[in-house]
Amino acid sequence: MMSHSASAKPKSENALIRYFRDTRAEVAKVTWPTRETGLRLTGIVLAVTVVSGIFLWIVDSLFNVVVAALIGAM
Numbered sequence: 001m002m003s004h005s006a007s008a009k010p011k012s013e014n015a016l017i018r019y020f021r022d023t024r025a026e027v028a029k030v031t032w033p034t035r036e037t038g039l040r041l042t043g044i045v046l047a048v049t050v051v052s053g054i055f056l057w058i059v060d061s062l063f064n065v066v067v068a069a070l071i072g073a074m
Contacts, residue, residue: 033041
């Protein structure tokens with residue numbers, strides 16, 4: 001007869017532990033940007049955000065004037 005321990009399945013790994021182990025392995029594969037590159041890209045994102053905000057403010061102001069003129073003309 002086979003012993004009970006020989007036929008027992010190995011204990012399955014906890015899903016949470018496996019998730020963190022896999023995450024750590026993937027993060028280790030990432031090529032991180034240098035500090036200089038990170039700062040330069042951050043500056044670009046900030047500049048584009050400010051320019052977009054100003055553009056949207058101008059368009060909103062123009063629509064406000066047009067709608068006010070249309071309502072005043074009625």
